[in-house]
Amino acid sequence: MSMIDIRNVKKTFGGTEVLKGIDLTVEKGDVVAILGPSGSGKTTFLRCINFLEKADEGTMTFDGQTYDLGHIRHRDIAAIRKKTAFVFQNYNLFANKTALQNVMLGLQVARHVPKAEAQKIGMAMLEKVGLSDRADHYPIQLSGGQQQRVAIARALATNPEIIFFDEPTSALDPELIGEVLAVMKQLASDGMTMLVVTHEMNFARNVSNKILFMDNGYVLEHASSKEFFENPKEERTKEFLRNISSQHDA
Amino acid sequence: MNERIIKILIEGFGKIMLASIKVTIPLTVIGFACAFVIALVMAMVQYTKVPVLRQIARFYIWIFRGTPLLVQLFLAYYGLPKLGIVLDAFPCAVIVFSLNEGAYCAETMRSALEAVPEGQFEAGYCVGMNYLQIMFHVVLPQALRTAFPPLSNSLIAMLKDTSLAAEITVADMFMSAQKIVGRTYEPLWLYSEVALVYLMYSTILTVIQRICEKKLSSYNSRETSVKKEAKA
Numbered sequence: 001m002s003m004i005d006i007r008n009v010k011k012t013f014g015g016t017e018v019l020k021g022i023d024l025t026v027e028k029g030d031v032v033a034i035l036g037p038s039g040s041g042k043t044t045f046l047r048c049i050n051f052l053e054k055a056d057e058g059t060m061t062f063d064g065q066t067y068d069l070g071h072i073r074h075r076d077i078a079a080i081r082k083k084t085a086f087v088f089q090n091y092n093l094f095a096n097k098t099a100l101q102n103v104m105l106g107l108q109v110a111r112h113v114p115k116a117e118a119q120k121i122g123m124a125m126l127e128k129v130g131l132s133d134r135a136d137h138y139p140i141q142l143s144g145g146q147q148q149r150v151a152i153a154r155a156l157a158t159n160p161e162i163i164f165f166d167e168p169t170s171a172l173d174p175e176l177i178g179e180v181l182a183v184m185k186q187l188a189s190d191g192m193t194m195l196v197v198t199h200e201m202n203f204a205r206n207v208s209n210k211i212l213f214m215d216n217g218y219v220l221e222h223a224s225s226k227e228f229f230e231n232p233k234e235e236r237t238k239e240f241l242r243n244i245s246s247q248h249d250a
Numbered sequence: 251m252n253e254r255i256i257k258i259l260i261e262g263f264g265k266i267m268l269a270s271i272k273v274t275i276p277l278t279v280i281g282f283a284c285a286f287v288i289a290l291v292m293a294m295v296q297y298t299k300v301p302v303l304r305q306i307a308r309f310y311i312w313i314f315r316g317t318p319l320l321v322q323l324f325l326a327y328y329g330l331p332k333l334g335i336v337l338d339a340f341p342c343a344v345i346v347f348s349l350n351e352g353a354y355c356a357e358t359m360r361s362a363l364e365a366v367p368e369g370q371f372e373a374g375y376c377v378g379m380n381y382l383q384i385m386f387h388v389v390l391p392q393a394l395r396t397a398f399p400p401l402s403n404s405l406i407a408m409l410k411d412t413s414l415a416a417e418i419t420v421a422d423m424f425m426s427a428q429k430i431v432g433r434t435y436e437p438l439w440l441y442s443e444v445a446l447v448y449l450m451y452s453t454i455l456t457v458i459q460r461i462c463e464k465k466l467s468s469y470n471s472r473e474t475s476v477k478k479e480a481k482a
């Protein structure tokens with residue numbers, strides 16, 4: 001049985017349909033790269049399945065439980081969020097908390113983990129992203145790449161079954177992208193299940209095992225990453241890949 | 251300046267200081283503390299869009315910001331007894347100052363809350379916290395930091411405004427200066443003296459404000475990290 005099975009997610013913003021029926025199946029250990037041109041609905045899709053946005057309709061089966069995304073209860077949202085984590089494009093670290101406190105807060109406050117234990121987990125997670133020496137720094141005192149790594153440590157701390165990433169490197173200066181991708185690659189090889197909206201084609205090709213290609217609110221391709229890059233089916237996909245590679249050559 | 255003036259000023263200083271300690275400072279401190287609590291509640295019900303309470307908050311702020319403080323004092327002290335509500339001068343002043351200052355501070359707090367980016371809430375939800383937990387641990391502390399300078403300014407302004415309480419027979423430091431003037435006919439010297447005492451108190455508050463702001467600055471300035479790095 002799949003870990004997550006998402007069916008027919010639809011979302012309309014002020015009369016325009018932004019998601020026109022998205023399906024996605026995720027197995028444990030999958031790293032799914034969500035690709036597609038800007039404005040195709042990738043962010044909205046991630047936000048809908050983590051309830052930052054309310055979908056109009058659609059279902060999600062998570063660990064064998066099926067939820068109606070259009071009529072989900074608060075209790076179910078809370079239960080699902082305890083099993084997921086989110087990494088934002090612009091990090092969204094808690095500005096009034098140090099790096100370590102950022103990582104601890106979800107444990108201490110939302111899960112009532114005792115402080116000493118939360119601290120231990122927090123330090124271990126910062127260690128994992130290579131930032132244990134920045135534990136006492138506030139977000140504003142960290143570079144973008146460091147902030148995003150703290151955000152990943154924060155996501156890991158609550159031991160989620162899956163982590164959603166929305167363009168985790170898009171806000172970063174080019175020289176800082178590598179350190180964040182390296183951490184994500186490590187997570188992938190540790191077997192973490194991840195759903196990653198990205199424009200990093202190397203990551204999509206080499207790290208992720210599945211691709212969801214979205215365009216204009218539809219899924220155009222849902223394939224293994226090998227198949228997607230070597231043998232794209234849709235004309236629109238080929239065009240997208242041509243554009244991306246010409247950007248890289250330029 | 252002759253000997254008589256010096257004697258009057260020395261005597262005046264004692265009386266003004268005594269009145270400030272017995273009345274002006276307590277009125278300022280109690281009034282502002284109550285105002286702060288009122289402001290927090292009024293700002294929160296608006297920010298969280300609590301139905302009905304939110305409209306009540308708007309109405310309260312509209313009334314108290316739209317009418318003069320002196321009129322509010324007179325209405326409460328001389329007007330309310332006609333409705334059978336009789337208050338002593340000091341508690342009456344505390345109530346009016348709390349409500350008046352609360353209305354201004356509520357607006358300060360509300361805009362400080364609104365300045366906290368929406369992403370802070372989203373991140374909080376994603377680590378599993380609920381609305382109140384995020385409010386208490388993340389959003390409110392940031393809003394208080396933002397609101398600290400304008401709130402301090404309000405406190406200093408309120409300290410000076412308490413001199414209006416003398417108009418409803420509260421024996422504050424301004425009233426004590428007035429009394430001595432009535433006896434000695436030395437308005438220039440005594441009003442200068444009381445002005446200096448107000449200046450002294452507001453200077454003390456300004457210094458405290460600066461110290462606190464420095465302490466609070468750690469998470470919105472890069473300075474500390476640069477310093478730390480330099481030391482390391």
Ligand SMILES: Nc1ncnc2c1ncn2[C@@H]1O[C@H](COP(=O)(O)OP(=O)(O)O)[C@@H](O)[C@H]1O
Nearest residue numbers: 013014018036037038039040041042043044045
């Ligand atoms: N909160 C919103 N209100 C109105 N329109 C929105 C909102 N969020 C996204 N959209 C619109 O939905 C479409 C898809 O946006 P988005 O999901 O951000 O795309 P992507 O992440 O693929 O670039 C865009 O046309 C965008 O303008």
Ligand SMILES: [Mg+2]
Nearest residue numbers: 042043044167
């Ligand atoms: Mg996006």
